[in-house]
Amino acid sequence: MKKRILILDDKETIAKVLSIYLRNDYDCVWLPDGVQGMKWLQEGNIPDLIITDIRMPEMRGDDFLNWIKSNELFKQIPVIILSSEDSTSERVRLLEEGAEDYIVKPFNPMELKIRIKKIID
Structure with a gap:
């Protein structure tokens, strides 16, 4: 079974690009903001990575x-x-607050995929 990634981004095009690069290895779920992400999690959905x-x-x-x-x-x-x-x-503030990684847009999708693998595979 594929691991699940929750993508929170108000730009659907970013979510589509991420899904294209990740869909062979991961099940991607896209939501447009943090409030919907909170609701999705509270409904019992637990992704492997956000x-x-x-x-x-x-x-x-x-x-x-x-x-x-x-x-x-x-x-x-x-x-x-x-x-x-x-x-x-x-970047430093968010890493100190618990983020596993911080990647700046525009990003290289292959680099992101490698970083994801290091975290959850």
């Missing part, structure tokens, strides 16, 4: 990261931040 953008409507990715890492049921799920924000202080 990829989230930072800038999203309703709930930002960094707020979602803080929520998930403070929740006993979900804090063990690895989170990769995939964002156009290329600030060293932002």
Whole structure:
């Protein structure tokens, strides 16, 4: 059975690109923001990994990261931040807050796939 990746990004095109590169190895689920991600998790869905953008409507990715890492049921799920924000202080802050990795957009899908494999395979 394929491992499941939850993709949180308000840009559907990013989710489609990720799904194209990952679908042979992983089952990808896309939701457009952190609030829907929270609801999906609370419905009993547990992915093996979450990829989230930072800038999203309703709930930002960094707020979602803080929520998930403070929740006993979900804090063990690895989170990769995939964002156009290329600030060293932002990367350091989110890695300290529990993100497994931080990748800047535009990104190399093959590099992302290798980073995912190192985390969950």
